Amino acid sequence: MAVAGAPVAPADPVPTSPAPTTSPAPTTSPVPTTSPATTDTVTGTPTAQPTAGAAEPSPAESASTGPSTALSAAPTSAPAPSPSSGSTGATSAAALDALAAVPAQVEDDATKQLRTTASKVAALVVEVIQVVRDQQSATEATAAADSEAARAVAEQAATRAAQRVSVDQYANGRIPASALCELTFAAGAELRCDAAAAIEQLNAAYREKFGTDLAISDSYRSYASQVMCSRTKGSVCAQPGTSNHGLGKAVDLGAGAQWFGTAQHRWLLANAEAYGWTLPTWARAGGSKPEAWHWEYVD
Ligand SMILES: [Zn+2]
CATH class of the missing domain: 3.30.1380.10 (Muramoyl-pentapeptide Carboxypeptidase; domain 2)
Structure with missing residues (x-):
């Protein structure tokens, strides 16, 4: 099938490329827009990669190596794009991984701290909302109680007034x-x-x-x-x-x-x-x- 054969070419280089270079790329490359410049492809990426066998670097590979090779290509691979540079490429890739790991670590700590702070703030907000609700409930309950007490007093006064008037029509000693x-x-x-x-x-x-x-x-x-x-x-x-x-x-x-x-x-x-x-x-x-x-x- 033509469909099955098509992905083979681009998929082939992907698994053969060094694992470390593929993993940090999607997450740590904050500026993937710089990779399209594909400086490595210009400076001879095909030979700089240890997996040089994959003559055609896939878009995924070039994207993954984009930010890292931008730093390494100049001192190492650029001057000597010979086949022996394969080991140099591997070393630089490891170094770059370490470099990539630093900002990732920093970012993780910052994110962790931010998340902790955010959850504390969220908890405080919930607490404040609860306090406000409690106060509102208490105020409403007090108002309701006051209102009920006032109503009861008024009702009692009205009842007693009616009771007092109700016997006015009778003479002393003649109340039924x-x-x-x-x-x-x-x-x-x-x-x-x-x-x-x-x-x-x-x-x-x-x-x-x-x-x-x-x-x-x-x-x-x-x-x-x-x-x-x-x-x-x-x-x-x-x-x-x-x-x-x-x-x-x-x-x-x-x-x-x-x-x-x-x-x-x-x-x-x-x-x-x-x-x-x-x-x-x-x-x-x-x-x-x-x-x-x-x-x-x-x-
Ligand atoms: Zn008496």
Whole structure:
């Protein structure tokens, strides 16, 4: 076949050429553009090569020897292009290999260093990106939490306002049970729902301090109950139809909290107002009608 025969001629010189000269050429020849000058072919390359048998230097061979022979040809092969120069050519080729190996070595070190530095930079970039992302996430989480907290506060305020208004239509002592909220920690005790929610929170703090719930001895008091209270307890009970108990925003406490000076009473004086509950001025020690047990929700 004509195709099979064609490559034989150019391929033949390639394997016979010194191995060292072929290997560095493709990688180390930084300026292959100088080889086309083919100075060696002009100065008699065919004889300078040890494999002179290959009279026709293939393009690959001339390219591989291009940069090296450019240096060696002048002192060695150029003056004496005799057949004996074959050994000289081999020596120069080895020297050139050594020379070629130096820049290759330098370049390898530089490349290695560059690669190391590059990977360090890449790692740092990844680290910085992660830090920035973490900060963004933290900021977003904080903003979301703040937003959620603000929303919860606003919602609670709106709910309590609605609960407060919802009983405005009823006269003192005439609030139906459906408009009141029963306390979870005191069966049967009812208050206006916003006052109930507030005392639930106060009770949680109280229980954490004393290990027991607030003892509610009285809460919402219907008009009928106020009449009964007045009849049985006299001036201790408010004039029927005027007590804050009839508005669902007052409680009477017991279990130690009904006396001035007890640990429970002192704690309530110091903490209840944070939850919207207070001992009215008239009920305080020295007030117009001291009642240590009577606490009211401030709306
Ligand atoms: Zn009371």
